[in-house]
Amino acid sequence: MFLTHIWLIPLFPAVGAALMFFFGRRLQKSTVSAVCVGTIVLAFLMACGAVWQYSNNWAPANGNKPYETILYTWLGTDTGHLNFLKSDGSSAPLQADAGFLLDPLSSIWLLFVTGVGMLIHIYSTGYMAHEGGYYRFFGYLNLFMFSMLTLILANNYVLMFVGWEGVGLCSYLLIGFYFHRESATDAGNKAFIVNRIGDAGFLLGMFFIAWYMGSLRFIDVTAAARSGHFAIGDPIITAATLLLFVGACGKSAQLPLYVWLPDAMEGPTPVSALIHAATMVTAGVYMVARSNALFVLAPTSMKTVAIVGALTAIFAASIGLVQNDIKRVLAYSTVSQLGYMFLALGVGAFSAAVFHVFTHAFFKALLFLGAGSVIHAMSGEQDMRNMGDLHHRIPVTYWTMFLATLAIAGIPPFAGFFSKDAILWQSWSSEGGAYRILWFVGFVTALMTSFYMFRLIYLTFFGRPRMDHAHEHHIHEHSNAMKAPLVVLAFFAVFAGFLGWPHSLLGSDRFTRYLEPVFASEAKVLQNEGKAGQLAAGEKEAEHTNPMEYVLMSLSVGAAFAGWGISRRFYRTADKGYREPIAAVPPVYNTLLNKYYVDEGYDYVFTGRRKIGNVRLGVLGLGEASSWFDSHVIDGLVNGAGWITRLTATFSSWWDKWIIDGIGVNGPAILARALSYPARLFEWGLVQWYALVMTAGLVGFVFYYVYH
């Protein structure tokens, strides 16, 4: 019953959004809240039912196959009217259905998107209570949920792309929610435009897949990729997966397209929590995980994903070390954690990546909601330098954020420990250890993560109060609508990791086993091809335990505690004018504080807002060059053509006037006039003269005949 009506899940928030856009202006805030939260609650209940029914009834009865239902053919026809030529010369129907696919992978996304989404909707009713545009906010949120659920549940790349674009649009709308603030609209534009670059890659990747595989349905593509028909390292598949990864880089904020995510913090904080931490930015991970059968056929792409992920992780974490805006720290943290996820994908540890997405959704959403609560308490202040000593004034926020920090830092047994450790171990062990340098990058990132997160905690909640007195008196904890989601998320931040308790710690890793139908066969394909590396090592070793795993585990836990300790040492008693430890090396500090000058570099090279000497590069430079080309070359050609036309017209006019009119037309007339001269001499032109002559003639005749 739930499975057959799975299309209702995205429909609920779509209806909510439609109601808001058409009637929202006239509704009471309480009605808006009831409708918009209600739709998400319904979607969540429906999702729980569908996943429960799939996992307990449908999958066991159908050999763990994915459940697919097709509502109708959306693009193309199944009668083969719209065919296209495949790479091998045969033709295939161009077809995309409005269809839904439920398998363990989409189940996990479905549950945490609707679950976290529901909590953030509830939180927003408190957070946005005094803001204008309440119905607009909730309409956008519901529209976002609709798009995200479409993305997750789509059964083909095209429908997924619809959701992909939908979440991008909602992200743009919500980042620019405070549209009267220029920085917010700029940030919205930046997010949208940077995402377009990624989307172009996604589209091209889709074209490659359709051209090469003949279908865009996930089931068909996966089956084709696993059929053994395509060789490992096939150049077309490598190209297609690299292009898909460009799309993932845009949506999931990886190098070099991560620049939009920190700026996206201009949006309201619940938006940052929902879209820019928990759900939308993981769409890239989802897409790569969904295409896992293709990616394992392209080792080059896998290496690229792993390296980009690891670099992003350490790059963003290092920027996060010195940021002072509480939301920016969390934003760079998000980019860094997304880097971890891609590192895991790249080394073939798909289920570890998904596990980290899952745990990250809870603790990062919690951190953002907590930050929102702090900002609310501080009357809009976001700079941690002006905070301090809040832990006893907003205790619920403090305790929940502290638990989330323990989770993200990787302190056992909180959620982040399990997922991060799985990723680090897989990076170490994959491909016979070729990725150990990536493990080291991840390890350093873990140390940095722990440092900047505890720095955030100490600067915000401990030390001396550094805010104005006016703000200080105003600090208070908020309504239950804001506290309850924090507590629920904190529960998951603590316990969600238990689902993936590893074998090495005498657990059963239920999470990986649940995902087995989606990913496990990859290992088999690779082994059949005689290339057991890639992810096989990690997967196999995980079942027996390796002493090295304990060494690495203790190292990363040690890193987490070391980061905590360093932060505690420097920030626990921070007063006004406290010193940053990294500021001891000013060049490093300034580079990090200015985010490696990447935005400036992009302004020089890509946007052209800054000139290099007298030369302007980038889009604006292209615009200027085009403008010059237009005004000089194109307009020159136009003017030249005009000048030539005028010249020929002058000549033509002279020809017409003197030759055609003069000789051709007037000539005969003049000739006729000249020749008619003698004839005209006979005419007087006076009637009475004629009459007189007639009379005279008559008289003459009469006389002649009478007197003849």
Next chain:
Amino acid sequence: MDALLHITTLHYLVLGAALFLLGVIGVLTRRNVVIVLMSIELILNAVNLNLVAFSRYWQGMPARLGGGPGALHGQVFAIFVITDAAAEAAVGLGILIAFFRNKETVNVDEVNLLKW
């Protein structure tokens, strides 16, 4: 005296010739087209008078020469001429109006477009 009191065909012919002469003089000398047309009517009526006079003369002639009371050809012809005169007046006045619209004059000496 008798010759003066008894009206003969000759009288009619003299009167017709006088009328004809008046008409011709009018046509040749007057500049106003209306008067010219009236003069043309005069000429036509002079001719009618002649026709009717000769017709009456023929009625007094013996039948073997084609005369007698039934010899009405001339009178019938006069009626045709009257009809023709009416048609001619209509056409003439029509031309006159069209001409006046173009040149705003009814003087015949200004109708000289054929002159080069």
